[in-house]
Amino acid sequence: MIDFKTYFELLNLYSDYAMVCDSVDWEHWPDFFVEDGTYRLQPRENHEQGLPLCLLALESKAMIRDRVYGVKETMYHDPYYQRHIVSTPRVMKVERDLSGERIHSEANYTVVRTKLDGESTVFNVGLYRDVIVRTPEGLKLQSRMCIYDSEMIPNSIIYPI
Known part of the structure; x- marks a missing residue:
């Protein structure tokens, strides 16, 4: 499938992504995606039934x-911290052609949310289903589908999962 060096880069991509989200370093979140990269947040039920409706669908790095900008400048909400716990990614398949290599991988995730005046609670649990490509800057997400398990989500999702 892939060599150890590439798998180590994949591990770093997943852990660096979580660290950027957990450290509220939003300016660097788009850097994980290629220019035409997509980010979608979809309930498991819709995904399993092949229904396209997503809670959030960003179709390019510009939209990301x-x-x-919206998270930082225009959305008003109770601030909170989040902490990602991400499983070791599993490589599902690797495609190679003239345009390069595409790694299809997935990992389970749990996001714990802590409100400034409250206790920590499980906020969102699901599966990342990713397509990752090699660029001159390293591995980048061509697409990230966050498939969350529960139809019930508290309030709204402001920060990236």
Whole structure:
């Protein structure tokens, strides 16, 4: 499938992504995606039934940057911290052609949310289903589908999962 060096880069991609989200370093979140990269947040039920409806569907890096702007400048909400716990990624398949290599991988995730005046609670649990490509800057997400397990989500999802 892939060599150890590539798998180590994949591990770093997953852990660096979580660290950027957990450290509220929103300006760097778009850097994990290629220019035409997509980010989607979809309930498991819709995904399993092949239904396209997503809670959030960002269709390019420009839209992802716009989401960062919205999180930082226009959305008003009770601030909270989040902490990602991500399983070791599993490589599902690797495609190689003239355009390069595409790694299809997935990992389970749990996001714990802590409100400034409250206790920590499980906020969102699901599966990342990713397509990752090699760029001159290293591995980047071509697509990230966050498939969350519960139809019930508290309030709204502001920060990236």
